[in-house]
Amino acid sequence: MKSQKIFNPKKRRPNRKVILLSETISSLVILGFLAALVFWVLGQKNHFNPADRDLNINQLSQISKSTPLYHKPLKRWTESGFDQKKAEPKLAVFPKSILSNEWQVKKRIKQFNRDNLFEKINGEAERFLDYHFKNLFYLNLVHRNQQDEIDIELYDQGGIPGSMGIFSEHRSEGNLIKKEKNVIYFETAIGAIGRVENYFFRISGLNKNEITRNKIVQIANNFSELVKVEEKIDFGIFIFKEKLKIPDTDISHKSQNVFQYDFAQDFWFAKPDPQNKGRLFVHENTTSNAVSELFNQLKIEIEYEFTIIEQTPNSLLAKHNFLKSYFSMIKQDKYLIGFENAKQFKSMANYIKILKKELPHGK
Numbered sequence: 001m002k003s004q005k006i007f008n009p010k011k012r013r014p015n016r017k018v019i020l021l022s023e024t025i026s027s028l029v030i031l032g033f034l035a036a037l038v039f040w041v042l043g044q045k046n047h048f049n050p051a052d053r054d055l056n057i058n059q060l061s062q063i064s065k066s067t068p069l070y071h072k073p074l075k076r077w078t079e080s081g082f083d084q085k086k087a088e089p090k091l092a093v094f095p096k097s098i099l100s101n102e103w104q105v106k107k108r109i110k111q112f113n114r115d116n117l118f119e120k121i122n123g124e125a126e127r128f129l130d131y132h133f134k135n136l137f138y139l140n141l142v143h144r145n146q147q148d149e150i151d152i153e154l155y156d157q158g159g160i161p162g163s164m165g166i167f168s169e170h171r172s173e174g175n176l177i178k179k180e181k182n183v184i185y186f187e188t189a190i191g192a193i194g195r196v197e198n199y200f201f202r203i204s205g206l207n208k209n210e211i212t213r214n215k216i217v218q219i220a221n222n223f224s225e226l227v228k229v230e231e232k233i234d235f236g237i238f239i240f241k242e243k244l245k246i247p248d249t250d251i252s253h254k255s256q257n258v259f260q261y262d263f264a265q266d267f268w269f270a271k272p273d274p275q276n277k278g279r280l281f282v283h284e285n286t287t288s289n290a291v292s293e294l295f296n297q298l299k300i301e302i303e304y305e306f307t308i309i310e311q312t313p314n315s316l317l318a319k320h321n322f323l324k325s326y327f328s329m330i331k332q333d334k335y336l337i338g339f340e341n342a343k344q345f346k347s348m349a350n351y352i353k354i355l356k357k358e359l360p361h362g363k
Contacts, residue, residue, distance in 0.1 A: 092137050093154065093199075095225035099141075103215055106142035106149065111135060120153075127169060128155060130256050132162035141215075149206040150191075150215060154223075159198050161234060161253045161266075167195040168252035168269075170202075173277075177249045181224040184249050191216050196223045235284050236268025243358045244280075244351060246270045258283075259340070263297055272351055277325075278342035280351055285334050295331045302327065317345065328352065335359050 091099075092109050099105070110120075113135055118125040120136060128136075137154040157163040167184070170193050171177070175186040185194020191204035203219055205212035236253065240246045250271040258264035269279045285291045299316060302308075306318035306327055315330040326345040329338030330352065337355045339348040 091139070093156070093226065094137065094139055094152070095222050097222045097225060098152075098219050102144050103141045103150070104144070106140045110138040112138070128157075128166060131165040131169075132158035132255070134158045143211060143215075147207065148209065148212050150212060150219070151204050151206075152219065153202040155200040155202075157198055157200055160237065161255065163195040163198050163200045164251065164253040165255050166200045167193070168254070179247075179249055180221040183220060183224045185220045187217070192220045194220055194223075196226055199223070199226055234268070236270075236282050239282060239355065239358050240268065240270040240280070244270070244272065244354060246272055250274055259298070259301075261298070261301055264294065272348075276343065278339055278348055280339050280348070280355070281337065282355065283336040285336070288331075288334050291331050291334050291336050294336060295329065298329060330356065332356060332359050 090109065091105075092111065094109075112120050114129060114133060117128065117133065117136060120138065121128070133155060135156040137152075137156075139152045139154070141150045141152070142148070155163075155166070157166060171186060177184060177186050179185075183194060183196040185192050185201075188204075190208065191202065193202050195201070201220070201223060203216050205216055237248070237251065240251050241248055252269045254267050254269065256262070256265050258267040264283075267281050267283045269281050271277075271279050283291075283294070285294065295314075295316075302316070302318055305322075306320050308316060308318045310317040314332070315328070317326065317328045319326055323341075324343075325340075326342040326348070327338070327340050328342075328345060328348070329336060337352065337359070339345075339352065342348045
């Protein structure tokens, strides 16, 4: 097919050949008006008298009388004869000792459950739910100077494993752990983070001053009065705390993604020596077959990063290829025990012997 030219080669003809006189005159008038406006603006400079443009004072006073500047807030309805000042605020699970003459409740307690936790902590909700979260109680306190405020988040994690697990997610090696009775916590730049029994708490102050700091520490200590949930003692806590005499400040729980493997769940960890990174671990499963399957899965994954030094059908000792730390695990009945991040495996081996003896049916 022969190509065709797109553009017309013919020159364009103007439709108008004459400009009307009226158009010329109106254009000159508009141009003159704009020129005069420019000269007038330049001539004004700083010659401005507000009185020429402001409203009359009498007129302003009449307008201000009809405009209310303050609306008195409505008061909460109370029954006749009820003294609101003497009424005690509802504190739910919070101990009454957190209140004083200087610190009182500013807003009513807010409570969140598994269905609406994301409304309070959207980005962190999944992490708390993984550790058996049940309820969150949120309370705001204010000092009588109306300048200092404290926010308290109290999480009911359903049990000690849940509170220990989420607490271990927040703490790091550099935190100075403090203990008051059964309360374990560490201070932060704006408050404190800790746990007690089945509860995990976060406290933060609006201002960084001595008044707020002292109150935050007092609240953390007052949490020792929280009602304890009766539950059976978990095997991990029993064997680490009662048998190996390891303080509960160095015991933690991991419910999911143990060793960063999604198939490893529900492990207890303990540091027999706080100065070293080496940690003991114990895991209780339902059957010995389930433990054997877990042992084999861990062995397959470990071989990618570790060199196996010793191996038997029921035990394994390996050394990391780059960190040069030792990892060991032993299966016995429905239990899996061992250690990780150990620089010297001989010192940890002594604790493993104790663990083997304390296990049911141990030899």
